[in-house]
Amino acid sequence: MAQDPSDLARFVASHGGDRSLKVEESLGGGYVRLRVAEAERRQAKHDIRWVEDAVIEMLRNARDAGARHIYLASSREGSVRTITMLDDAAGIPREMHERVFDARVTSKLDSVHLDRWGVHGRGMALYSIRENALSARVVDSAPQKGSSIQAVFDVDSLQERSDQSTWPTLVEDEGGSLGFRGPRNIIRCCCEFSQEDRGCELYLGSPAEIVATARSNVRLSVEGSALLFIDSLDDLPVLERLKLAADAGELLQVSSSLGLDMSERTAHRILAGQVTPVRSVASHFRKSRRASRAGRKVDLARDRRGLRISxxxxxxxxxxxxxxxxxxxxxxxxxxxxxxxxxxxxxxxxxxxxxxxxx
Structure with a gap:
């Protein structure tokens, strides 16, 4: 009779303690070689030490999957922070919705991405997020239809910056390099990501604002008479479903199915145009940069030769x-x-x- 692996694990733990499941080999002198799974778990705890770290990993994941538009809904109730990200990237097959949260699972077999936050493409981002979250799941996704991914955090366990409402200020130093000043909150993470990856248009707001923004901005891939042959909105890319919801009830149902919870009253307000769509994150600091340049006097006598280091x-x-x-x-x-x-x-x-x- 086949032995249930979970029963075997419990048997080993009961006789050898949890240590037996963590250690691959005892090397003597107090040194041990950890099992791969335990080493990965510890690394995941180190990689994600703030909610903002998880947000960056979610954004990098969408970018590497080919997203050109990312909609990030952020909300908090009590000590629970919910992040829901919708994009128009390549999408995830249904059979992989759970497996993508396993360690070392990646679609980037022959490539990794090196950016200001380090190496990406090891297959550890979503695993690290789930290890540090109350829950993390693919809400909806399919090939060529984009994705909706949601992560829920207990901020008493995984901290976030205390000020989550202040937008950072874009500053330019004497050498002409641009950077942000302000609290290292979710907003600043989004600003730094938008500055780093100009190919992605990122929108940040509450669930209601994100729904209103998607309805305003998303371009349909199917138009006119072709819409008559669509049996269900689920056949469309995730972002287009929000745009084609016909009434408040349907908008409420579609939003909920994508992880964007709201009341029916809020759905009515969105359809009535009472919820203002948000501007892209990049447009915020582009505007502030233009304003700062407009008010700056040009010093023609200044020596603009600067040090350049590779x-x-x-x-x-x-x-x-x-x-x-x-x-x-x-x-x-x-x-x-x-x-x-x-x-x-x-x-x-x-x-x-x-x-x-x-x-």
Whole structure:
């Protein structure tokens, strides 16, 4: 008779303790080799230390799947933060809706993406999110129809920045480099992502605002008489379903099926045009940049020649600074929230060490 693997795991745990399921080999002297699953779980806990980290991973995932438009709905009730992301990316086959949250599962067999947040494409992003969330699921997705993915977090367990309403300020240093100042909240994460990936148009708002924005912006892939031959809105890409909902009841049903919960009254308000669509995240800092430039006087006598350092040398210098920071971190029980940031401006090289606020 075949042995149930879960029964076997419980038997091992009861006799050898949970340690037996974590350790692959005891090397002596207090050293052990962890099982792959345990090492992955610990790495996942390190990769996602703030809700904002999870948001960035969700956005990077959509970008790497080919999304050109991303709609991010964020809401909080009590200590529960809900993030629902809709996109027009390649989509996920139904049989993979659960498997994509397993470790090392990726569609990027021959490629990885290196950006300001590190390497992406290891198949660990969604796994890390689920390990740190109350729940994480593919709400709806199919090939060529985009996706709706939702993650729910307990902010008492996985913290988020306290100020979630303030938009960051776009600033330009003496060397002409652009960056953001302000709380490192979800809004700033979205701004930095939009600045990094100009090919994605990102919208951020409440569930109601996201529904109103999608209805206003989404272009239909099926028009005219072809719509008569569609049996169900479920046959359409996820974003187009919101646009084609005919009445408040249908809009409520479609929104709920995509993870965007609202009241029927709110659905009526959206159809009546009483919920204003949000602007894209990028349009916020483009406008602020134009305003700052318009009010700036041009100094014709200023020497605009600046120091230029290659990205490779900047990366190597950052790693050197991280190693040199280690003795201070050990002495004062500090840990870095990210790798040291090196900024080069006119006559100045600035290194910023961002210390984890939990320390």
């Amino acid at each position: 990205p490779e040398d900047l990366g190597e210098f950052s790693r050197t600074m991280e190693r040199d920071f280690a003795p201070l971190a050990q002495r004062y029980y500090l840990s870095l929230a990210s790798e040291p940031r090196v900024r080069v401006s006119h006559g100045r090289v600035t290194v910023t060490f961002e210390v984890d606020e939990g320390d």
